[in-house]
Every structure is written in C-alpha cells, then in structure tokens.
Amino acid sequence: MANHDRDDRPKASDGPFQVLAKQVAGLKVQDQHDTSQDAVEDELKVVDIIESLCMQCHEDGETRLLLTKIPYFREVILMSFSCDHCGFSNTEVKSAGEIQERGAKYSLDVRDLDDMQRQIVKSDTSVFRLEDLDIEMPPGHSQLTNVEGILLEILKDLESGQRKREKDEPELWAKINAIVQRLLKMTLEQKFPFTITLDDPSGNSWIEPSPEDRNHKYHKTEYPRTAAQNAALGLSDEPSTTSGNGNTSQEQSATSSNGTTAHVVPQIPSEAEGSTDLEDVDILAGHNYSIPTQCPGCTREAHVNLQLVNIPYFKEVVVSAVMCLHCNYRSSDVKTGGEIPRLGKKTYLHVKQPIDLSRDILKSETCCVKIEEVGVEVQPGTMGGRFTTVEGLLTQIRDDLRSNVFDIDDDAGAGGDSMPDETRQAWNRFFEILDKAIRGEMEYTILLEDPLANSYMQSLMAPEPDPQLREEDYARTKEEEDDLGISDMRTRMGEDGEYEQEKFEQGGGGDGEVGVGVGEKGTDDDVEVERAKAAELVKKAAEVEVEEEEEEL
Numbered sequence: 001m002a003n004h005d006r007d008d009r010p011k012a013s014d015g016p017f018q019v020l021a022k023q024v025a026g027l028k029v030q031d032q033h034d035t036s037q038d039a040v041e042d043e044l045k046v047v048d049i050i051e052s053l054c055m056q057c058h059e060d061g062e063t064r065l066l067l068t069k070i071p072y073f074r075e076v077i078l079m080s081f082s083c084d085h086c087g088f089s090n091t092e093v094k095s096a097g098e099i100q101e102r103g104a105k106y107s108l109d110v111r112d113l114d115d116m117q118r119q120i121v122k123s124d125t126s127v128f129r130l131e132d133l134d135i136e137m138p139p140g141h142s143q144l145t146n147v148e149g150i151l152l153e154i155l156k157d158l159e160s161g162q163r164k165r166e167k168d169e170p171e172l173w174a175k176i177n178a179i180v181q182r183l184l185k186m187t188l189e190q191k192f193p194f195t196i197t198l199d200d201p202s203g204n205s206w207i208e209p210s211p212e213d214r215n216h217k218y219h220k221t222e223y224p225r226t227a228a229q230n231a232a233l234g235l236s237d238e239p240s241t242t243s244g245n246g247n248t249s250q251e252q253s254a255t256s257s258n259g260t261t262a263h264v265v266p267q268i269p270s271e272a273e274g275s276t277d278l279e280d281v282d283i284l285a286g287h288n289y290s291i292p293t294q295c296p297g298c299t300r301e302a303h304v305n306l307q308l309v310n311i312p313y314f315k316e317v318v319v320s321a322v323m324c325l326h327c328n329y330r331s332s333d334v335k336t337g338g339e340i341p342r343l344g345k346k347t348y349l350h351v352k353q354p355i356d357l358s359r360d361i362l363k364s365e366t367c368c369v370k371i372e373e374v375g376v377e378v379q380p381g382t383m384g385g386r387f388t389t390v391e392g393l394l395t396q397i398r399d400d401l402r403s404n405v406f407d408i409d410d411d412a413g414a415g416g417d418s419m420p421d422e423t424r425q426a427w428n429r430f431f432e433i434l435d436k437a438i439r440g441e442m443e444y445t446i447l448l449e450d451p452l453a454n455s456y457m458q459s460l461m462a463p464e465p466d467p468q469l470r471e472e473d474y475a476r477t478k479e480e481e482d483d484l485g486i487s488d489m490r491t492r493m494g495e496d497g498e499y500e501q502e503k504f505e506q507g508g509g510g511d512g513e514v515g516v517g518v519g520e521k522g523t524d525d526d527v528e529v530e531r532a533k534a535a536e537l538v539k540k541a542a543e544v545e546v547e548e549e550e551e552e553l
Helices: 016-024 037-044 147-159 162-168 170-187 227-232 354-358 390-405 421-439 478-484 524-552
Strands: 047-053 060-069 075-082 089-095 103-110 119-122 127-130 135-137 143-146 194-200 218-223 288-294 301-310 316-323 330-336 344-351 360-363 368-371 376-378 386-389 444-450 469-474 504-506 514-516
Touching: 089 143, 119 147, 127 147, 135 147, 143 147, 147 170, 162 170, 330 360, 344 354, 354 390, 360 390, 376 390, 386 390, 390 421
Parallel strands: none
Antiparallel strands: 047 060, 060 075, 075 089, 103 194, 103 218, 119 143, 127 135, 127 194, 288 301, 301 316, 316 330, 344 444, 344 469, 360 386, 368 376, 368 444, 504 514
16 A cells, blocks of 8 residues: 555545635645546636735735635635744635625524534624524624534633633633533533524625424524615715705614614605605505615615505505615515404415416515425515415525525536535425426425414405315414514503503404403513413314314215
C-alpha cells in the first residue's frame, strides 16, 4: 500500500461543508464519480486567491473566495483569510445575491439530534434568538454553521470572563452560570425540545428545512420592512416623502404589534380637491381604487390597487395589489372584513376528479393548509392571503417550495453544490406526489384550518349540500387567541371610563346562540369558561347533525 504524506480526499464522515472548507483552504478535492485530473482542476478553478492586508500584524496575508450554492437557499460567497506571519485566520460568509424584497423570520423547534445538525446561514444584518433562555445574538459577524455550532459559540462567549466575575461580581457570575449550565445541557443534547428563531430584514438568512417537518415544527414568515430597516440596509435614499396634506409617509404608516408596518396612506386623490378622507368615499363592489402608499422594497412612492369582491355564500373580501414603478416591487393580498367570529372553522374538501381543481378557494393569512396524503402543511402567515383555485394554490405551494429547495432555474433538481443524495431524492419524491395532486391523478383531502373563519372553499352544488365538502366549527385554543391578539382586546367602554374586555354570555339568542355580554371585565377564567361553552355548543351541533343524518337514513 502506497504511503501518502496527506490524504485530502473526502472521507465518508466529511459533510458537504467540510468538503467546501477543504476546497477553500486549497486542499485537493476529488469527485467520487469523476476522479480525472481535469475534473479536479475544474473544481479548483472556482477558488479565487487575493493578497490582502492582515489587520493584526499589518503584513500581507491571503484571502480565498468560493462562490457556491446552498440547497433550499441561494448563492453565497465563502471567505477565508489566513496570515502566515502571525497565524491569524478568519472565516466569513456573504450573500452573493441582492437584498430580498421582504424580510424573513425563521422559527425551528429543535427536538432531536438531527435538528442539531441543521445548517444555518446568519447574515450580518440578522438577529438570532434562543427563545427558551431569552438569549439574543445581535447583528454583526456573518457565518455559515449549524444549530450545534451556533449554540457552542454562544456558550463560549458566555463562559469568557467567568473566572473574573466569580471574584469581582459573584451575583452576576451566579446568574450567568445558571444560564451556562442550561445551555450546556442543550449542546450536550440532554435538553429537548427548545426553540430558535432567526430574523433578517434583508431576507438573506436561512435555517435549513426538512421534508419531515410537521406540526408547526418549522416556520418561515415574510414581512414588509419598516422605513428604519430600509435605511439601515442602505435602501432608502429618501428618508420620507411628503403627501398632499403635509404629512410624511412615515407618519402615515401604522405599526402593528408584531413590528411590521402597514404602509397604506389613508388618502384618495380627488378631482375637485387635493385629497379626500376614506370615510367620505363609498367602496363599491366591482370598482377599482388606487391609493398612494410607500413601497416596502425601496420606500419610495407606489400605489396599492383595491377592489371589493363579493363571494357568493361567503362574505365580501378586499383584493389588493401593490405596484412600484421605481424598483418593480409586486405583491398581492386578500383581506376579509367584519367582526371576529366566536369560533374558528375547519373546511375539508375531498378532491376526487380533475373538475375539483377548478373550485375557487380563499386562503386567509391566518389559515393553515394541510394535505396529509401529499405531506403538505402550510403554516399561517407563510403565503399571505390568496384568492385562487385549488390547482392555483397547489401550484403556488409547489413553486414556492421548489424555489427554496432548488434554484429557480434549476430544472434538473441538482440542489446546489452540497445537497446530499438522500435529501435530494426525498424532495424529488415529494414533488412527484405533489405534481400528481396538481394534475388530479390521485385522491386527497385538503384541510383549511382558520381560527378566524375567514377562509372559503367553493361548493359546486350550492345552495344544496356538497358531499365532497364539509365544514366544522371549533373552539379556538388559548394559544391561538394569544397569537391573534384576541385575549388582549378591550373594545367596550366601562362605567369607570376605561376599556374593558367583552365576554360572551349564554342566552338571548335561542337555540343555544351566544350573545355578547356588557359591563363586565373579562378575566382569564372567564375566557376559559366561554371557550368551554363554545366547545359544548360545537359538540351539541355535531350531535344534532348526526341525528338528522340517521333520520334521513
């Protein structure tokens, strides 16, 4: 057997990014399928070596750059600096693409050892949080790592200086030590589950998804950036624009509780006067309305086009589309109006034949879409509001997932430079099943679960019952009401001049209807009691429905 001074071929234990690290470091990397010298030379050509100044000793060092594709994400530049004079070294990752139109926030419940190995791209504008310990890693150094690696980095930072704190500040040492011990259990894989989040206004950070993610384990939410976030990213060359009434667009934007901004300026230009309040304008169904707004992408002036649409056997909805002529930003959304219903609604559609694909469907931004036969679960807020058909919704889900898993122009499904074969095959099997569902070549059931009952599925036999369509009311959980802000609502003025929480009381409606109580402050116990009453009503309604079906039989 021949002896070698250094064997640089990829080992079985080398992960995809270990191979990339060897390549950046200038080590010999061979393709397992093509061991020719030409193939090796082609691989090494993509690494650029630049002579650069060392900031430690001010001598000349070397910076190596590698452009690569990350599966489920996009192209990035891996950078590695080393100095032979003082031994200083540094690594960093930068996005090779443009700043995205919307910010992105990822959430992952880490439940097992496989989740600890999920890759993370943290840009220099993102904020990483370990929610269970309330630890936050602020914007700064960008890196390409995994969940375990970023936890070890936080642990290292917390442990630095602990010996000195133990002598000088024993109380502070004790508090930090308690956090260190809990974090140590997480890194040693002894404390599951825990939740991590990654929030990036530029949209260029990422946590690796998995085809096996279910039950709210992995969640991605896109949001429009605020004017301050755009300014921090260098996108806003005009901090504020002045409208006809003398107010700036920043003053006219309303900030919601979750930090996002609704950039709809409540003014409509009038032919006679400069502008007219929306209260004086009648919004008519079928008419188009254009309202000036601030573009979420570049913060310049844009327009949002609105139209009121009446959906038969449902309610009126507002379809909106934002268009910016400066940066070509485009987005659309669907909003429903009216009061918040007492109960949420689950809508089931059994798709049996291709004609079912043409049914109209309204998915609100609070709706969760589940298709167990296909393995699809779309969390609320992921796609926003959509008014389309069954085929259109599934096609949008497929295109969004494919653009995250593979590149947009990756028709072959290669999945970038480092996607493992097993993962690629799993995603290809998933997309094959999803394509069959889109073509109507299989039977499956679509579930729309909406805690605000603002989603809709078209019945082909209305007003008669549709045997393939079933609706079910359900009592919202406390977690859902907290997420929607219902638990904190104070909508009725009390006798003491303070707003109070309305609560539902039995009676006044007949047949078990629930009316709205007045003059009493709602407590958590009251909310639980009313939720139990609502659940009892749903149970009774289901029993009545079963009895009617038995009588018909």
